[in-house]
Amino acid sequence: MDLEKRHLKTVDWTIIMILLGLGIFSYLGISGSAAGIEKAHQQVVWYIVGFAVLTCTLLFDYRLFHNMSYVLYAIGLILLIGVFQTKPINNTTSWYDLGPVLFQPSEPMKLFTILTVARYMAKRADDPDQFYYLYKLIPVAMLVGVPLLLILIQPDLGTALVYTGMLATMLIVGGIRLKHVMYAAGLVGSFFAVMTLLYQYKQDIFFKIIKPYQWDRIIFWMNPDLEAMGRGFQLKQALIAIGSGQLFGKGIDTPTQASFGWVPVGESDFIFTVIAEKLGFVGAGLLMILFFFLIYRMIRIAMEAKDPFGAYVVAGVVGMLTFQVFENIGMTIQLMPITGIPLPFISYGGSSLITNFLIIGVVVNIGMRKDKLRFD
Template sequence: MLKRIIKGLDFIILLLLLILMIISIFCIYSATRTNPDYSQSYIKMMYFYGLGFMVLFIMLFFNYKLLLRFSPMYYFIGVGLLVLLFFKGDTINNAQGWFILPGGIGFQPAELCKLILILFLSYFLSKREVETLRLFKEILPMGVITLVPFLLVLMQPDLGNSIAYLVIFIVVCWFGHINYKHALIGLVIMIIVSGSSLWSYIEYHAEVKQFMASKHKEYWLDRVDAVLLPEQASEKATYHMKQSVKAIGSGSLEGDGYLHGTSVQSGQVPYTYADSIFVVVGEEFGFIGASALLFLYFLLIYRMITIALNIRSQTGIYIIGGISAMFLFQVFENIGMLIGIMPITGITLPFISYGGTSLLINMVSIGFVLSIKIYDDIDVEDIIMR
């Protein structure tokens, strides 16, 4: 067993994780060293990473095909946790999406449900009898499976993670060989719905704003207005984005230097240790540092796709495709919201932002990828799928 694990390990992925860990700890330290309330966050992140690597290596001893058989149970547990949030959840940053565990540790079920959705959709596709996805047999049921957690997370509200569910659904369908005609129909529907929604939002903005105010959800519009209608948005609504863009831009080519970022060290940008941690990279390490970080993400996703291209299991390909899409979307959304091209959402930068739930789920996701590579040639899938 141990020989198989060592032989099947992707040491480049492990090296990339170690590098991302170092970047994360140094950036969190820079972002919090002047704030006594969060000055120990970098130490906590070390513990999270230690636990994350432990969980990752434990997963290497389990064949992913055996873990996958319980994905329907994972799904119902995940949905149950999302429902329970509305009764027992804690509110952080205007989103009722957390359970505060003993010791003050926050647990965010929306993060867990992204991986659960990938596993359940992959399991569902592994049961099909034909190669191309059928509209009523596969696509619509998968859409319903995705819609349930999407709506529950959107109601928290957590726009970033809810959109991630849709991205996962689309990518898994693509890897599952969706019919081009169905893909085209879906694309047309998305364009029509998005276009009409955007037009309606702009045309009836005052009415929408009044309705949201009556529901005490004005902050939803603040985040959207900061991108779509910045001239109508309040100073409070655009503050986060403007400060982020200013800080990243001030980093120029080489950055202001580690621990010398003016905006970061003065606390002008909110949550630089968490969702806005890319500001630390952009301001203190400049374009070169930001580009290096993006290159590391590229290498990580490239290695995962390389594994997918060299395995026999179609189900493994679905899982790796979904995980790659999850990481890619989070990187795009997190950085995009800080440079002014996406709405501000509470989505983390994978492996860099402070957060135990996010990091552990990401490490478990990598554990699945490595398990797929290690156990690809063991034919137990046909047995467990019956």
């Protein structure tokens, strides 16, 4: 253990207070959904466990994660491969059924991937040509691409997209050239162009690449009124619930659409809808402000990190959380297509919440050990 009094003085207590605030929003959102107060109490238990995990993470110098990163990455890949032998849940093989809880290996794999990529990039941080040539990006892309592909096969498109957010921010901090960004944008644009042509002239091939249910999400995201009581029901009800919250909301104890089950999975993917309906624009705005300050504090930690490894790790976490928050809130207000991405620290779920606490624990660990060793 490497926890000293001088480290306790440098703990970012603002982040801890933000997490407590997010916990209150999580409790209000879950208890206000159709899942009810029982699930909210279970979330409180997960929060207690999460803070315990965060505390344990602070006991060790974060360079321990640097040394263990490749081992953790390998363990994560084994878990992602092994999950294909499990029984599908909601048409996806994403979870291990551990009896009282479901474990989703793609959640901790986010941290393992960030640590591994950060270690690889930090080793080459002194190389001015680290990303000058395009081929030098291939190892980093493969480190992210392998778990991303395994998660896509499950299939879990939403979680796979989170990995692209992690990769993007880490490469930006690493100094990727604008020229290479344009290449990537060109590839993405070419992919969409090809998919458009296939949809127009070869739909049999198109629907082998894009699953029908994924295409439905795009169609009914753009126009949920096509089937307001069918495939557009979820988004339509979310928009109605958010709008009905108006400025100050309907109140915590007032029965709402969410509490009667008109907002599907209100305790998880659509928990922002529940909060907006209960607490209105003011409450939903306050929640987004908390996320903003959490991300801001992490950016500060990245800028003050004492080594490249710490900076890259925090950059990856910033990309991960920013993408998840933007996508989850965006899909409830028709800004983004609907995916199965939970709202960090708010949505109900043990494996996601504990993983997020572990990840934030690593970030706080990096922040509290930002001062270089001094000799008096």
